[in-house]
Each structure stands twice: as C-alpha cells, then as structure tokens.
Amino acid sequence: MDECVELIADCRLRAATDLFLHRWDPVLLAALAEGPRRRVDLRTAVGGISDKVLTESLRRLLGNGLVDRTRHGGAPPRVDYALTALGTSLVEGPLRELGRWTLAHADELLDAQARSSRTP
Amino acid sequence: MDECVELIADCRLRAATDLFLHRWDPVLLAALAEGPRRRVDLRTAVGGISDKVLTESLRRLLGNGLVDRTRHGGAPPRVDYALTALGTSLVEGPLRELGRWTLAHADELLDAQARSSRTP
DNA sequence: CCGTATCCCTTAAGATACTG
C-alpha cells in the first residue's frame, strides 16, 4: 500500500480521515445519500442527535464542501441539505466501502471487542 | 445507497466509523500496511504522536482485533505490532479507498476549507 | 526500548431553554 505511506508523510491522509473524526458527520452523509433532506427529517432519520450538535455538524460539512444548504423562504422556514459533488464522491466511494466492510465483518469486530472487554 | 440506511437504523455504521474516530488510529493502521513494525519505528513513521497517545491507540486497535502484538523477550525489549486478518481487510478495503479518494480530491477539499475559512 | 504516571488544556457532545 505504497500510496498510504506517502499520504502519511505529507499528512494528506489525515486531511481525509479527519472528515470522520466527528461522531455524527459520516452518519449525516449516509443519511443524505438518498437525496436532499430538510433539517428536521435529517434529525429524526439520524436519531439521538441534539439540535446543537446537528447544527455544528452540518456547518462543518458545509465548510468542507461536502454538503449544500438551500433556504426556501417563507414561514415556517424550510431548509434543504444535499450532498455536493464532492460529498457524493465521498459517500459513493469510501463511505460506501466502509458500509460494505461493516456488513461483512461486524461479527468479527464485535467478537473482538467483547473478548477484550472480558480480559482488560 | 440502501445498505447505508439500514446501517444507520441499527447503528452498525457507527460501529465502523467509530474505528476512525480517534485521530491516530487510521494513520497507525496505514503505517502497518507494509508489514509488522516495532513500536519505536511506528512512532517515528507516524510522526508527532506522544508516547501516551501511541500506547492508548495501540491498545484500542488491539481491543478491536485490528492489530496483534508480539513480545520478543530480552533486553532491550522488542515488541512488534502487525495487522490481523481483520485489520488487513479494513486497510485494504475502506482505508485504501479513502487513500485513493484523498489523492483524487485533496485539492477540492482544501479549496472548500480555505473558502469557508475566508467567509466565516 | 517499552511502556506508565501525571498534569493540563481544549474540545466534543448532551441537555435545555429560548428566538425569528
């Protein structure tokens, strides 16, 4: 895996892995994979995220150019969030691959975790 | 991306993304992609990680069954860390894909970040 | 060389209440 070594050296790998450093960001990205969603729908789709953290996470995704925000004026206000091209490429590539890996290896992973918590 | 929606629902996606939740873990995994390494070599290969955090990260990778530890007795002590089969599958799959994505999209990502930091 | 033990600082994240 030669590319990764380069990536470590110049920290570009960290630039990418940092996108997954916040608990809810990847989940929000996955939730947006189906298409644009209103803020409140995102909130319930994801489940268990607070208003504050939701806003922070969305702002971060905005700032990283992974998500777009559209205000449809009026009352009550309506705001849609959608993946950008960059966001889509991240979701359809690495995140999807991670989803596949999870399906294939969740058992082993949970096994290992259980084993290690029995023998601390 | 239907699978991901399931994954969100039952939290399995989070079980996987949590593996990338700690700053150094993916970098250590990448550094181990070439083969087993001694602790000190890992430390310098990665660069900028403290002893304490290195130990914590390695313990976590151990606990998740991604890495194996081998003590070769003697003085000075020598300890090798290596990817397990599970760890290898994670590196060769999702992490590698993330590395590829980074190479392809680092410019766009850094652009977006720069743009958003100019307009906070 | 391989860790452990402290201490400190920053930040993530949860809960809750409130405004436009």
Add this chain to the structure above:
DNA sequence: CAGTATCTTAAGGGATACGG
C-alpha cells in the same frame, strides 16, 4: 421549523518525567 444561547460533563490529546 430552523437555529442560537448557555451550561455541564467527559474525554481526547499533548508534554514531560520516570521505571522495568
């Protein structure tokens, strides 16, 4: 509905210094 404002707690991470 969308988002802000506070406050609190917990945890991650960095910097030493020390011991086996």
